[in-house]
Amino acid sequence: MKLSNKFKFTGRRQTIIFAASLLLPLSVVAANQFPAPDAEQVKRGEYLSRAANCMGCHTTRGGEPYAGGRTLKTPFGEFVTPNITPDNETGIGRWSGEDFWQALHFGKGRDGSYLYPVFPYTEYTKVTREDADAIFAYLRSLKPVAQTNPPHKINPPYDNQFLLFLWRTWYFKEGVHEPDNSKSEEWNRGNYLVQGLGHCNACHTPRNVWGATQDSKLAGGEIMGTYWYAPSLISPLEAGVGEWSIDEIVKLLSTGINKHAVTSGPMATVVRQSLQYLSPEDIRAMAVYLQSIGEKRSRNEALKKIPPMPERVSKYLALGKPVYEKHCQGCHGESGEGVPGIYPPLAGNRNVTMTSPHNTIRSVLYGGFPPVTAGNPRPYGMPPFQHIIRDNEIAWVVSYIRNTWGNLGSLVSPEEVDSSRGNEF
Template sequence: MKRKSLFALSAVVVVAAAALVPVLWSGGDNLHNGTAVAATPADQAALVKKGEYLARAGDCIACHTVRGGKQFAGGLPMATPFGTMFTPNITPDDQYGIGKWTQDDFYRAMHTGRSKDGSLLYPGFPFTSYTKVTRADSDAIYAYLRSIPPVAVPSRPHELKFPFNQRNMLIGWRTLFFREGEYKPDPTKSVEWNRGAYLIEGLGHCGMCHTSINAMGGPVSSAAFAGGLIPLQNWYAPSLTSNKEAGLGDWETKDIADLLKTGVSNRGAVFGPMAEVVHNSLQYMSDADINAMATYLKTIPQKSEAPEPMQLETSEKFGGELLKQGQKIYADNCAKCHADNGLGMPPAFPPLANNQSIQMPSAVNPIRMVLNGGYPPSTDANPHPYGMPPFAQSLSNQEVAAVVTYIRMSWGNHGTAVSPQQVSDLRSAPLD
């Protein structure tokens, strides 16, 4: 799901944010004799707190904070097929940040993808999802962002190749891929289901990673939530619509909720970009909202087949040789944690048998885990997660291919053999 930057044209975060103004005015209930009345300090504090929670739900900090830098000061480089983009400073600094934005400016950016001056924002700022956010929630996020300390750090200009540095090109992109409008509840569904849909489709912008993108950086709408390779990030966001991948139709709602909230469950653990989403965002969400998201995710229509990603194939004979070689490598390196029968010891050591993420058509994620290792996120409910050690230095490309082939084809798993060439390609790929 969050959703951490999609390294394509739709992977650039160019967010508009809040202005620092002295008084928040509200209409409706706060009108007295036709005159606007300022919100009380208690009301304002509650609004800021709500906005902080919603900003967590949107995982704003992930893209707008450089590791070790000031929060929301921007500057995060984001490599895309079209050049390098740099996230902006969204602190309420008048000179370098967004201190002169108003509530209306902020809502327009969220809802329509237009900046304060009316210019078009790049769709890496996920306005295609944020357009579903209500005005009330937008105003709360605005109130929170204007309450944070201003940071006097200039935003670095993007380094895009021609013609992608021409913003007027976005007019055509928007015509094809953007539909403006707040989320409309489905009256045939429960309040909990609608809350989950609002969070997943709106602030959570989960479809940005779990939906394939085309050559123009636009989502393939016919394959919503059906998975896709995240360009240049070298992780595969699995399909949520196919039980052959990460389809959730046969999961218990509790297992989905546990995975979202803590990063581990009896069905598996999250690594890579999704681990960052859990660490930065989902672990801070209320149990009620997590359960609502799990309820919605469980009802996403399931399809018999996942989209077929690009996969380097091996011959049947060579695949058999890899399988045999991989059995010994697994016994020597993996069985201690994941057990001879592949059942592991969940949630500390995830099962590999009957694990959809292991046997997906794309073998990108298990190859990366064997090469680079990793940890599930550290969360309040799981503060000391068990990790996977890296084997890039101790196993050759063929040995990694062999052990991944073994776990994809053993214990009833129905995956296919992988190629040492694919391992070689991923070994040389950047880790972030």
């Protein structure tokens, strides 16, 4: 076929232009491979991303939302959260819905590499495809943020994909949430939110030496790299709510405070960033599920008497009494009764008497506030005392409040106070 003059190419430059013109339609298709976002799907994705608290990890202090850059410290190294805004070069702008599903459900990166379980795909695998697609639609609707984050600093030999493959073989099994037909729809929704989207197991379950959550789900455990203890959601001696009413559980989850407890540390952050924004129906569903798994104490256990203290223990506790009277009694009361809705009681406070004293020690060291929520917009806080009283005095006063007014807990040493220090959450 004879080309007309306008299609004759006599030089390299013209050939390149012609080739580029052939590729242009392909580039346009690539740039527009995603259909226009559905407004309802994006709105639902925003809600689900709140429920999953994606912003909590994927936003560094003072940084752009969802642009990553937050460092998560673990015994295996330091992991830096990625940028999940739709920037083409530094974020997920070139990702497809299938890529996002692979990450959430299978724990695999866009290039097929295995992701480290510091990203809780071990829980997110239970998220439905419909919900995953909605979250992805919302993330793609965000303003792209060009932000290159530092690489992970993984300690050898854990920076090995083959070892990660073995870890996955032993400890990870993908699978979406399966409803229990013997339970109510509300219970199943709560189970899905707690075990899947809310990934509560990631903090509230003990881990083995390889960082894998153990079979005792929601039985409490140290939160890696934070020096905080996430209490058992089953035991009535820790944070189990089997003996509470549904309304009491709902109030704590949505406002961060009720007549029994005040959330602090990482849990206060979860309430502030995530739980307070959930619908009343979803918060109630979580409360129904949590109440159902919480154990109840027998009458004999509830009335169990505290045995007499050895003289040496009494002398050690006596060292904490003047420290309490000087620094704590003004707010928490002479008998540890607190002030309802303002200062939490210490008498009968499970957070004070838990097996692990870390949370109480850190509260004394660093102080803190309950979360600012719509239901508790101006919470009363506790000042830090690490610059006022010494480690041995902190050990004395924490031991005192753990073993006074009917409380019964282990004694605390100055060495435990020192070991409880770390990065403040």
